[in-house]
Amino acid sequence: MSSSLPALVFVAFGVVAAVLYAAFDTPMIAGPAFTVAGVGGALAVTLGPRWHRAQPRWAWWLLAVACVCFLTGALARPWAVEQDGPYALAADAATVPGYLFMLLGLAGLLRTRGRLPSHAVIDGLIVFIGAALCSVLLLAVPAGSITDRPALVSALAALYPIFDVILILLLVSLAFTTAVRRPSYLLLVASMSLLVVGDVLYAIIGVSGQLTGSRLLDLPFMLGFLLIGAAALHPSVVDLGQAARLPVQAWSWQRLLLIGPALAAPFVLTVFVSGRSTADRLVLGVGGAAMVVLLMMRAVSAVQGYAAAQRRYEHRATHDPLTGLPNRLMLAAEVRRLLTAGRRPADAGVWVFFLDLDGFKLVNDSWGHHAGDQLIAQVAARLRAALPAAATVARVGGDEFVVVQLGSRAQAVALADRIIDCVHEPLRIRQVEAVITASVGIAGTQLDDGGAGNDPPVTADALLRDADTAMYQAKADGRGRWVMFDASMHERVRERVEIEQALRIALGEDDLRIAFQPIVDLESGSLIGAEALLRWEHPGRGNISPAVFIPIAEDTGLIGPIGRWVLDRSVRQLAQWRADGTVTADFWMSVNVSPRQLRDPGLIRALDDALDRHRVPASVVVLEITESVMIDPTSVTGQVLADLRQRGIRIVVDDFGTGFSALGYLRKHPVTGVKVDRAFVAGLGQSAKDEEIVRAVVAMSSALHLTVVAEGVETPLQQGVLAVLGVLFGQGRLWGEPVGPAEFARRWASRPADPVDGPAVPAARQVQGRGGNS
Numbered sequence: 070m071s072s073s074l075p076a077l078v079f080v081a082f083g084v085v086a087a088v089l090y091a092a093f094d095t096p097m098i099a100g101p102a103f104t105v106a107g108v109g110g111a112l113a114v115t116l117g118p119r120w121h122r123a124q125p126r127w128a129w130w131l132l133a134v135a136c137v138c139f140l141t142g143a144l145a146r147p148w149a150v151e152q153d154g155p156y157a158l159a160a161d162a163a164t165v166p167g168y169l170f171m172l173l174g175l176a177g178l179l180r181t182r183g184r185l186p187s188h189a190v191i192d193g194l195i196v197f198i199g200a201a202l203c204s205v206l207l208l209a210v211p212a213g214s215i216t217d218r219p220a221l222v223s224a225l226a227a228l229y230p231i232f233d234v235i236l237i238l239l240l241v242s243l244a245f246t247t248a249v250r251r252p253s254y255l256l257l258v259a260s261m262s263l264l265v266v267g268d269v270l271y272a273i274i275g276v277s278g279q280l281t282g283s284r285l286l287d288l289p290f291m292l293g294f295l296l297i298g299a300a301a302l303h304p305s306v307v308d309l310g311q312a313a314r315l316p317v318q319a320w321s322w323q324r325l326l327l328i329g330p331a332l333a334a335p336f337v338l339t340v341f342v343s344g345r346s347t348a349d350r351l352v353l354g355v356g357g358a359a360m361v362v363l364l365m366m367r368a369v370s371a372v373q374g375y376a377a378a379q380r381r382y383e384h385r386a387t388h389d390p391l392t393g394l395p396n397r398l399m400l401a402a403e404v405r406r407l408l409t410a411g412r413r414p415a416d417a418g419v420w421v422f423f424l425d426l427d428g429f430k431l432v433n434d435s436w437g438h439h440a441g442d443q444l445i446a447q448v449a450a451r452l453r454a455a456l457p458a459a460a461t462v463a464r465v466g467g468d469e470f471v472v473v474q475l476g477s478r479a480q481a482v483a484l485a486d487r488i489i490d491c492v493h494e495p496l497r498i499r500q501v502e503a504v505i506t507a508s509v510g511i512a513g514t515q516l517d518d519g520g521a522g523n524d525p526p527v528t529a530d531a532l533l534r535d536a537d538t539a540m541y542q543a544k545a546d547g548r549g550r551w552v553m554f555d556a557s558m559h560e561r562v563r564e565r566v567e568i569e570q571a572l573r574i575a576l577g578e579d580d581l582r583i584a585f586q587p588i589v590d591l592e593s594g595s596l597i598g599a600e601a602l603l604r605w606e607h608p609g610r611g612n613i614s615p616a617v618f619i620p621i622a623e624d625t626g627l628i629g630p631i632g633r634w635v636l637d638r639s640v641r642q643l644a645q646w647r648a649d650g651t652v653t654a655d656f657w658m659s660v661n662v663s664p665r666q667l668r669d670p671g672l673i674r675a676l677d678d679a680l681d682r683h684r685v686p687a688s689v690v691v692l693e694i695t696e697s698v699m700i701d702p703t704s705v706t707g708q709v710l711a712d713l714r715q716r717g718i719r720i721v722v723d724d725f726g727t728g729f730s731a732l733g734y735l736r737k738h739p740v741t742g743v744k745v746d747r748a749f750v751a752g753l754g755q756s757a758k759d760e761e762i763v764r765a766v767v768a769m770s771s772a773l774h775l776t777v778v779a780e781g782v783e784t785p786l787q788q789g790v791l792a793v794l795g796v797l798f799g800q801g802r803l804w805g806e807p808v809g810p811a812e813f814a815r816r817w818a819s820r821p822a823d824p825v826d827g828p829a830v831p832a833a834r835q836v837q838g839r840g841g842n843s
Contacts, residue, residue, distance in 0.1 A: 073252070076302040079113055083295030090291060094284060100144075103287065106294045107140030113298030117306055124310040128177030129301065131170045136294060138167025139264075143287055150280050161225045168232040175239040175261070181310045182246045187366075189245035192328060195363050197238040199331025202356040204230040206338055206349055208272040215278045226275045233268045236261060251308050256300035263293040332360060389464040391442055392449035400463035400471055404529035407475055408514075419527075420481040420513035422472040423536035424488060427506040427548040429468035431664070432498065440498050441468075444505070447496050455491040456484065471533065478513070485509055485551040493549070506549030510539025538562050545620070569621050571607060576631060581605050583638050584807035587817060588659065588778060588800045591792045596817050598657040598691070600800060601639040602807045603631070623665060632666040633675045640676075640690065642810050644683035651814045659691040661723065667694065667709050676718070687717035693744065696722055707738065714739040721778070725766065735773055743770055745796070747781025753790040760790065767795040 083106055090102040111133050118129040142164030149160040179185075213227030240261050247254055267289035274282045300306060335357035387399035395403070407419045432444055445468065452462050452470060461473040474484055492507040512535035514527045539554035541562060546552060575581055581603060588598035605613050622628040643658040645651075666672050680687055692713065710720060722735070725743040735743075745766055752759035763779070770777045779791050782801030791799060805816065 073303050075117075076252070076256075076299045079109065079302055080295060080299045083109065083292075083298070087288065087291055087295065091285065091288060099284060103291050104140070104144065106291045107136060107143070110294030110298035111136040111140065114301040117298070117301030117303075120302075121304055121306050123301075123306045125177050125181065128174045128310075131174035131177065132297065132301075135167045135171035135174060136297065138163050138170060139290060140294070142167060143290055146281060157219075158221065158225070165225070165228070168229075168236075171264075172232070172235055172239065175236070175243065178309050179239060179243055179246070185242065185246060189242060191363050191366050192245055193238055193242045195328055195360055196241045196331045197234060198356050198359050198363070199334035200237045201231075201234045202334050202338055202353060204234045204272075206352065208269070208276060210349065211276040212272065218278065222280070226272075226280070229268050229275075230272050233265050233272075236265060251303075251305035253300045253303045253305040253309055256296045256303065257309065260293045260296035260300060263289040263296065267293070335360065389449075392446055392464050394449055394453070394470075395461060395463040397463065397465040397471075400461065400465060400473065401529045401533070403461050403463075404473055404532060407473065408527060408529065416477040417475055418478070418481070418513045419532065420474050420476065420484070420511060421532045421536040422474070422481075422485060422488060422509055422511055422551075423533065423540045424470050424472070424492070424507045424509040425540050425544065426468040426492070427508055427544070429505065432503060432505070436498065444496055444498055444503065447498075448492060451491050451494070452488070455487060460484070471536070481511060481513055485511055489549065489551060508540055508543040508548050509551035510536045510541070510543055510554060511551055512536040512539060512554040541565070544624075565621060568613065568618055569625055569627075571610075572605070572618055572622060572627060575605060575607075576627065576634065580608075581631070581634070582809065583635060583642070584809060585642070585813045586800060586807040587804050587813070588657075588798055589804050591779075591782075591788055591797060591799045594804075596652070596656065597798060598659060599813065600659040600693070600807075601635060601642075601661075603635055604807070619663075623663060626665075628663050628665050629669050629671075632662060632669075633671070636660055636662075636676055637679045640679040640683050640685050643689065644685050645810075646814065647685070649814075651818045655689070657689045657691050657719070659693055659721065661693045664695060673709065673712055673716075676713075677716070688719070691719045691721050691742075693721050693723040694740075696725065710739055714741075721776075724780070735769075735775070740775065742776035742778065744778045744780050744800075747801070750779050750781045750787055750791070750801070751783075754784075754786040760794065763791070763796065764794050771795070 086102040086106050090099050090106075093099055114129055114133040114136055117123070118126055123129065142160045142162075145163060146160035149157055152159070208230040209227040212230075213223050215223050215226075240258060243254075244258065267286065270286050270289070271282070274286075300309075335353055338353055387396060388394065389396045404419065404421065426444075426448065429441065429444065432441055445464070449462070449464060449470070452472070456462060456472060457474070459475065463471045463473070465471050472484070472488065474481065476484070488509055489507060492505065495502040495504050497503075512532045514532065535554040535558075538558045539552045542558050543550050543552040545561075545565075582605070584602045584604050585599040586602060587596050588600060589595060590597055603615055603619075605615075605618055607613050619628070622631055639658050639660050643652075643656075646656070647654065662672070676690075679685075680690070694710075713720060719741040720739060721742040721744055722740055723744050724746040743766065745763055749759045749762050749766075753763065767777055776798065777796050778798040778800055779787075779796045780800050782788055782791065782799040782803045784803065787801075788799060788803060808816070
């Protein structure tokens with residue numbers, strides 16, 4: 070139940086009952102109206118928190134019992150005052166436990182706030198002492214001093230104001246620890262306030278010895294039943310059991326409305342106790358002194374809180390919240406301090422090491438940001454522990470750290486090696502050991518010559534920029550290494566940015582193209598397939614190598630849309646060749662996909678769409694993956710590969726043997742073939758070692774029923790050796806460079822041995838890959 074309608078209906082009926090009670094002074098109307106209000110309040114307090122799943126449930130049960138006790142005491146009081154002996158205390162026997170249950174219930178709600186802040190405790194005690202002085206001196210002491218009635222009756226009459234003071238303390242504490250004051254909170258406070266008002270009215274007449282008075286004295290209690298019932302029925306009752314502290318310690322005007330009268334109480338009460346006993350004046354003096362002490366404590370607490378908040382603010386402004394390391398702001402200040410420092414050793418320079426974690430995006434994309442945060446925190450702790458205490462370690466970005474060290478060039482080189490080594494050690498992420506590397510760029514200046522290798526004056530921003538530039542060069546050189554900055558790097562960075570911008574334009578204006586390289590049967594020379602290769606001819610730069618622009622596409626995220634474009638164009642071209650008879654039905658199209666594409670949830674959808682639109686069967690599409698994909702520990706990539714195989718698409722490991730090759734990886738993933746890297750093919754006929762490697766690959770692939778394609782075949786000798794070793798298919802310059810679709814069709818459609826006139830692979834020589842023809 071989440072609607073506030075039950076609470077509104079309950080209040081409406083309660084108002085009607087209250088009006089009847091106040092307007093008709095007859096037992097037939099007033100009594101039942103009061104009883105209905107009390108019973109309704111108790112039921113609402115019992116059922117409302119249960120409907121809304123409010124916590125703690127036991128606190129609301131105690132408040133419900135308190136309502137029953139108060140109702141019993143109120144109904145019994147008119148009869149009890151007419152009795153003698155123990156029966157005269159019947160109403161008190163129900164009411165006193167009601168106070169205990171109510172105070173325990175409110176304490177239960179307050180307990181959910183956790184440890185009370187010091188400002189709330191001090192402010193609550195100030196109000197408590199002020200109320201206690203007034204209650205004790207003006208109400209409790211006079212009521213307890215009446216001697217013409219039983220001593221127990223006078224003691225009970227003096228006890229009720231004490232209960233009210235404790236109730237005020239709990240209410241004030243609840244108010245000072247609640248930031249979100251929703252309807253249930255307001256209704257509960259109003260209910261308890263009415264209870265205090267009713268008790269005060271009874272205490273006032275009790276000073277003169279009266280135990281009962283006008284029937285209207287019970288009206289605050291009746292309204293209190295209604296309001297606490299409405300509080301329990303309102304959906305916001307769940308907020309009362311949740312911690313929602315006030316964010317500041319300031320004395321707001323609302324808080325001063327409570328604290329101000331409490332502070333004035335000792336001064337006002339001096340008028341009333343001036344003629345009383347020494348004990349009364351002593352109580353007033355002790356209470357006033359306690360307030361002064363509390364005010365001093367409040368002032369100290371405020372100053373300490375302000376100082377702590379200032380320290381937290383300054384720390385947050387200068388430190389990374391995840392690692393606790395200095396951030397870019399503090400780092401720049403430290404570099405400026407070192408640059409402007411006074412005397413240093415002659416060979417000492419300020420060295421800035423800018424490091425970026427290689428492969429961090431793979432961890433973040435595969436395991437989620439929480440795992441990424443764990444990795445960052447571990448790297449930060451490792452750097453801080455491994456590097457000299459004098460070195461400043463800062464985090465300046467997602468997976469970017471900066472180290473600043475004062476020393477010689479040799480010390481800088483040694484520190485760079487230490488950074489590389491400490492990051493490379495395995496990290497424990499989600500019960501799996503992950504190995505990452507760092508690319509480090511170094512920029513430095515010798516203080517004794519004004520900055521060797523840098524244009525003076527050397528600034529913190531210039532050093533950070535140059536180190537960042539060198540880091541990108543380290544990534545371009547192969548990652549997992551460090552590079553020292555030199556001025557020529559600025560030109561390379563500028564060129565990289567220009568290539569990235571031009572690549573975006575080329576993709577948007579459809580300026581990219583695809584070239585196709587044939588894959589043939591090594592024995593017959595028949596065409597059996599082709600690999601689609603992305604090419605880009607820049608209008609000003611000419612042909613730009615894929616080795617240049619593909620890494621840029623990977624780093625910038627452009628590989629996703631580019632990869633989908635290549636897939637669609639390749640499948641479309643295959644459909645055209647199949648339709649015009651250039652190739653046979655067994656001819657396959659091989660397309661490269663990057664690890665990042667395999668983590669793209671839209672890859673399979675884009676491939677399905679291309680196959681459906683161009684009416685090409687999935688069995689003639691081959692996706693080439695890198696070996697690094699197979700060591701991806703996530704279930705995401707593995708599931709994508711499984712989904713692709715389930716559709717009939719074949720999966721081949723490209724450049725096999727150069728990366729992370731292992732028999733276990735091949736058995737684990739649903740691959741259907743491997744492509745022997747050109748590095749092993751180049752030495753065939755000359756290097757016995759290369760022949761043994763290829764022989765081992767063929768034997769392993771045959772055992773796993775995988776096809777083998779040899780890349781980079783350039784000579785008839787290589788073709789012959791491959792055939793002898795058992796390799797069935799080849800690809801390379803021996804059969805032509807990658808060409809456009811029209812040239813490819815012209816060259817291969819006219820050959821007498823072209824497989825258009827026969828099967829792509831002789832039936833006796835077809836190799837069955839796992840899950841289908843490969």
